[in-house]
Amino acid sequence: MNHTYSKxxxxxxxxxxxxxxxxxxxxxxxxxxxDTSQVPAAPAAFKEVTTAVTVSTAASQAQGMWWTVxxxxxxxxxxxxxxxxNNSVQVAAxxxxxxRALAGQVDANRFPxxxxxxxxxxxxxxxxNNVAQTVVSAGANLSYEVDLFxxxxxxxxAASLDASAREALLRSTQLLVQVDVAQTYLSLRALDAxxxxxxxxxxxxxxxxxxxxxxxxxxxxxELDVARVRSEAASTESEALALDQRRAVLEHALAxxxxxxxxxxxxxxxxxxAALPAIPAGVPSTVLTRRPDIAAAQNTIEAAQAxxxxxxxxxFPTFSLTGNGGYAAPDIQDLFKLSSQAWVAGALxxxxxxxxxxxxxxxxxxxxxxxxxxxxxxxxxxxxxRDVEDQLATLRLLADxxxxxxxxxxxxxRATALSGSRYRNGLVSQLELLDAQxxxxxxxxxxxxxxxxxxxxxxxxxxxxxxxxx
Numbered sequence: 001m002n003h004t005y006s007k008x009x010x011x012x013x014x015x016x017x018x019x020x021x022x023x024x025x026x027x028x029x030x031x032x033x034x035d036t037s038q039v040p041a042a043p044a045a046f047k048e049v050t051t052a053v054t055v056s057t058a059a060s061q062a063q064g065m066w067w068t069v070x071x072x073x074x075x076x077x078x079x080x081x082x083x084x085x086n087n088s089v090q091v092a093a094x095x096x097x098x099x100r101a102l103a104g105q106v107d108a109n110r111f112p113x114x115x116x117x118x119x120x121x122x123x124x125x126x127x128x129n130n131v132a133q134t135v136v137s138a139g140a141n142l143s144y145e146v147d148l149f150x151x152x153x154x155x156x157x158a159a160s161l162d163a164s165a166r167e168a169l170l171r172s173t174q175l176l177v178q179v180d181v182a183q184t185y186l187s188l189r190a191l192d193a194x195x196x197x198x199x200x201x202x203x204x205x206x207x208x209x210x211x212x213x214x215x216x217x218x219x220x221x222x223e224l225d226v227a228r229v230r231s232e233a234a235s236t237e238s239e240a241l242a243l244d245q246r247r248a249v250l251e252h253a254l255a256x257x258x259x260x261x262x263x264x265x266x267x268x269x270x271x272x273x274a275a276l277p278a279i280p281a282g283v284p285s286t287v288l289t290r291r292p293d294i295a296a297a298q299n300t301i302e303a304a305q306a307x308x309x310x311x312x313x314x315x316f317p318t319f320s321l322t323g324n325g326g327y328a329a330p331d332i333q334d335l336f337k338l339s340s341q342a343w344v345a346g347a348l349x350x351x352x353x354x355x356x357x358x359x360x361x362x363x364x365x366x367x368x369x370x371x372x373x374x375x376x377x378x379x380x381x382x383x384x385x386r387d388v389e390d391q392l393a394t395l396r397l398l399a400d401x402x403x404x405x406x407x408x409x410x411x412x413x414r415a416t417a418l419s420g421s422r423y424r425n426g427l428v429s430q431l432e433l434l435d436a437q438x439x440x441x442x443x444x445x446x447x448x449x450x451x452x453x454x455x456x457x458x459x460x461x462x463x464x465x466x467x468x469x470x
Contacts, residue, residue, distance in 0.1 A: 040381050046392055066468040067182055069277040070455075074270070075185050078258055082181045083174065085259025092166075092173040099166040103159035110152045112144040139342070142323040151313035154306050161303035168296035175292060179463040181257045183456050188250040189272045190452030194445055195243045196269075201441050202240055205233035212430075225430045232434050236441075276454060279395065279461065290466035291384055297377040304370040311366040314359045317351035387464035394457045398450060405447045412440040 067079050083089065118138040147153055209229045215221045247269075255265035289295075325343035352359075419436035422428040462468055 040378060040385070047389055064467060066462050067178060070182070070186075070274040072274040074267075075182060075274065078185055078254065079178050079181050081258040081260075082177050086177045086257060087259060088173055089170070089177055092170040096163065096166040096170050099159075099163040103156070103163045106159040107156040109145070110147060110156055112142060114140065114142050116140045139325055144321045146319045146321065148319055149313045149316040151310055151316070151318075154310040154313060158303045158306035158310065161299045161306060165296040165299035165303065168292045168299060171292035172296065175463060175467050177257060179459055181254065182459045184250055184254050184257060186274060186455040186459065187452055188247060188254065188267065189270075189274065190448055190455070191243060191247050191250065192269045193272045194448045195240065195247065197444055197448065198236060198240045198243060198441070201437070202233065202236045205229065205236055209233050221430075228430060228434060232438065274455065277458060279458070290468075292466065294377075294380055294384060297373070297380045301370070301373045301377055304366070304373040308363070308366040308370055311359070311363040314362060317349050320348045320350075322346045322348065384464065388461065391457050391461035391464050395454065395461065398454045398457060402447070402450045402454065405443065405450050408443045409440070409447050412436070412443045416440045
């Protein structure tokens with residue numbers, strides 16, 4: 001009896017040998033240990049402190065509709081058009097569709113594969129005295145790889161995470177396009193206000209020039225006064241034309257963003273009425289979790305981790321089940337008779353013993369991809385916090401600059417009024433009056449530019465926070 005048991009144990013040991021070898025080799029598969037503590041922790045609060053203390057303008061807005069805080073219907077319409085027609089958004093949506101299709105293909109490997117077929121062959125068979133005969137067949141085949149060690153499920157999970165990353169990148173692209181539309185539009189409206197200011201100043205200079213020319217013909221003033229006013233009017237006209245050129249370029253850029261041909265796109269000049277939203281004091285750093293680019297980086301890390309598992313699973317054996325069943329007969333009328341039935345079933349256990357280091361290299365490559373993904377994620381987080389701090393600092397300093405510029409405008413306006421009075425009373429030359437007017441125009445334009453920068457920086461802060469601060 002012991003002799004019989006020994007005979008039975010011998011084939012059992014032989015059948016378990018490949019599995020034992022696989023387990024030993026799997027232990028040799030090295031994987032890099034990633035120190036996740038190197039990922040920057042979110043600070044309790046941002047370093048920059050805003051002066052705003054309310055959030056009444058933004059608190060009631062739904063997340064994702066951040067542009068409505070500016071209360072500008074034209075801006076609302078432009079962003080809605082860009083959401084549907086922008087080409088960058090369409091490309092990102094197409095890449096998401098590709099990733100989802102690939103995920104579906106990979107996931108399909110986890111399920112049984114069933115197919116049917118039919119055929120006819122002409123063959124020479126020695127058992128029939130070398131008489132050629134035709135054999136017709138019809139049947140079905142079934143194959144299924146048993147996912148014993150999670151290789152198929154790991155690959156499916158990694159592909160699904162890739163699709164999630166693409167979805168986050170689509171949201172990131174949408175946000176970037178919306179930000180570009182808003183900043184371009186607000187810059188254009190600020191330019192409209194500046195153009196109106198310069199045009200009104202040019203009109204005043206032209207009126208002064210006509211009056212000065214009349215006085216020169218009557219002998220009341222010298223030709224030098226006429227030349228000075230004419231020079232100032234021409235210089236201001238040149239600046240107005242330069243502003244027109246800048247507006248045309250911005251309008252063309254806006255056309256591309258909303259997916260229209262620049263030749264067919266026109267945005268009428270209207271007063272600058274968009275509201276500047278108040279930013280809540282102490283914006284919490286946790287809102288960064290809404291940034292789609294960070295979400296995409298997180299999904300990429302998880303996908304890389306899953307692929308490390310897939311690479312390690314290659315050290316284990318694969319176990320597949322196969323089956324074929326159908327009918328075969330020399331005559332088609334006999335094809336589906338009971339006597340023509342044929343079937344075969346099988347199981348296959350396979351394990352490469354030596355592959356020249358291919359699987360080990362695959363594991364090392366997967367671990368390297370994981371380290372790269374973690375480094376990219378860390379960089380993305382650092383850039384995100386820098387973006388927020390940049391915009392908060394910019395807004396704080398622009399608020400101080402706006403206040404100082406307002407004082408400058410008020411003082412230059414007063415200086416122009418006093419110079420005009422003194423000029424009319426003959427106490428100063430026309431040169432002093434022109435200098436005062438030129439200084440006031442410069443200060444007013446700078447005030448508009450600071451205001452425009454505040455709007456652009458506000459949009460930049462919203463982008464840095466992932467689409468809002470509520």
